[in-house]
Amino acid sequence: MAKPPRKFFTLCLFVLAAVMLSPASAHELEIHGSNTVGATLAPMLVSGYLQQLGDDNPSSRPTGEENEQILSANAGGRNLSVLVAAHGSSTGFRTLASGRAGIWASSRPVKPSEADQVRAQADLTALESEHVIAIDGLAILVHPSNPINQLSIDTIGQIFAGEIRNWSELGGSNRAITLYARDDRSGTWDTFKSLVLGKKYPLDPSAMRYESNDQLSDDVSRDPGGIGFSGLASVRNSKLLAVSDGNAPALKPNQLTVASEDYPLSRRLFMYTMGDRTPELAAQLIEFALGTNGQALVAESGFISQNPIAVKPDFDASVPLTFRRLTENYQRLTVNFRFAEGHTKLDNKAQRDLMRVKHYLEAQGRSAEDLLLIGFADTQSHELRAQMISELRALSVRKALNEAGLPRVAYTGYGHYMPVGGTGNQRNGRVEVWIKDR
Template identity: 70%
Template sequence: MPLQRAALALTAVVLATPISAADLEIHGSNTVGASLAPLLVGGYLETRGEGPVTVTETGHANERLVQARVDGKPVEVLVAAHGSSTGFKALAEGRADIWASSRPVKDSEVEQFGHRANLKSLDSEHVIAIDGLAILVHPGNPVTQLSIDTLARIFAGEIRNWSELGGPDRPIHLYARDERSGTWDTFKSLVLGSSYTLAASARRYESNDRLSDDVSRDPSGIGFTGLASVRQSKLLAISEGKAPALKPNQLTVASEDYPLSRRLFMYTPGARTTPMAAQLVAYALGPDGQERVAQSGFISQNPIAVKPEFDDSVPETFQRLTRNYQRLTVNFRFAQGRTQLDNKALRDLERVRQYLEREGRVAADLLLIGFADTQSNELRAQMISELRALSVRRALADLGVRDVAYTGYGHYMPVGGRGSARNGRVEVWIRAR
């Protein structure tokens, strides 16, 4: 499988090459760089180094140095967190070893970088954590949930008073990330789309934490940040289309069912990745690195079993199907709406295998349930949902997890609006003990 070949290549680099004492530079997302990247670098250096790891400010805003001694030599890692687009520019110019991004690489960036590496390949694209774009208001605001369309109209300035939403008679104050931010790119893509433009009155921020703190002090405020920066603000539930409103939590974000879920990335230049960068990425993707992800306030990709709370929208047939099961906090998703697993899914296969081994479970304990995005008829949706579940079953069999039970549930129980790619998924359930 591609994952196995990539893992072997990465392992070969890690084992064959000692850590260089030269600086490693990570440029890009403030969401990643503010706390997560320094935490991952620190954890990695603790596994390789001698003595304490220190994190210091450089004197420039949103930049930190992580330092340690490895093999008797000083190692210094710079984390510059000025926005996702700045990270791509630094990688393209050869100033960054790793590009930290809170959005996927753009097609234009793939093309621009294509002479060096394919940034969409498994060798270059690494999902290091899952985040939920948090919609924040003042703790005293009585509003508890919004639809994505309503949220877009708020930030476009079409809805200007909280009384229009069942809240107090107060003008709405908008707080938004700056233009260089991957968080802004994600909000613009998932919420504003091509139909809305951010109101000129919005206050713009480079820092997630500062934005959240200011919203928490403003009874009229509403803003958006990464999930790790909720702090003292109040978190709203968000809905898309006819799907139920969801708050971001361990299950809804890890499974990417929450409509404003997003992936956090590290991008590396394929075969030209430096040995130390390869080692750091391998650590970040592994179980120990993912534990650090959880410590940082983001959502780890290490699967855990959760018993979901069903509401009245869940069909009785589905409740019977899953009655004796818990759900793992992982969904398998597909590239471009097909049955081909995407890069994250290829790595999640190994995570499921490791979970079974760690928990003393076997393949017979698993149940895969496939879902289709909206189709022209029920039969076609059922066929697609079963084919997706079968695709995951075969991929698990290639890792030695054979004969897993599977079924399809058609295009019922959507987690997004009509036509949303998030509706096409395979959920993983495990028999309750």
């Protein structure tokens, strides 16, 4: 009898691996990925969702593996079990692609190379697959005794590349700088590398690397020479620095600057699913996370909720008098409308923010006539061109709000003034939402 060809054994091994990784194992749902999302936020969202379904309060138990836990509850006589494994954003993509995870938790957007790998099964960049569950500010942390209060993105890059090695070079104490960074599997690291280091600055080999945001922050808070970065929910006992980008003013991450994504190191936290292949339990959990109750848990966890609130901004000296007059009878909502890169189409978050603004007005007993949209453009060669672009952006949002049932919203453009990032930064092209004072 002839031996089966080598390809036969390869196929058998592939099928066996697929069966072993199948979600039809011990848990009804598995969530894999980011430590930023999985350490606290994802378990809180799972518990909140299970509590709505269940006959009793959800329970949590460790798996024996670090940064993993199982949450379970009884619902209609059936025990539901959800595994949350937080080993880094890249690990989440691999388990989603393999079919093991129903949800990939990520603290960075899907990479084009990752989206290409599963394009035959789902479009991970589409609205039905990409879900922004929270906004986070990448926090730059130092010891509480450090006299430095703000740094530019470029200076932070120089520090982490080892080009600046003593705090005295920045006006601080004569003390060597110690570097604390997340590990290579972390979406927090990917975000820091993209927003701060770029292709210009390599990470200095002396940097200590961490899987956990909380542990990194705790170690920085005990080291007078330390500097590190983490998610906003992990500041703990460290000191938080303000950050500047280009000629824009330095901003500290707070409710308004992070929710609006004006803060230079703001980032979106994601849950990705496989489009129409998403398991029902995973789809229901996503809807809960994106809704009002889920976003309230986001705020409780220490991240920034996407539920809009009205805030009276504290203007600094850089804000022009004309803008002060334009907004003097308004408060700003903690939402900016942004556009997909290279497109005039609103991005996935903005599509959902349309309904969030509508629900906010309904809850507050307000109408569309109370709103004012102010569009902004990135730096242009001519002031008139910048004004036209900013007005067109605001008009695009006005049309989208009209389609969502909010007609006749007032709008204007403010050209390329009041940038929130350096020249060429996509964050400068935005539409702010303001609401009349009562």
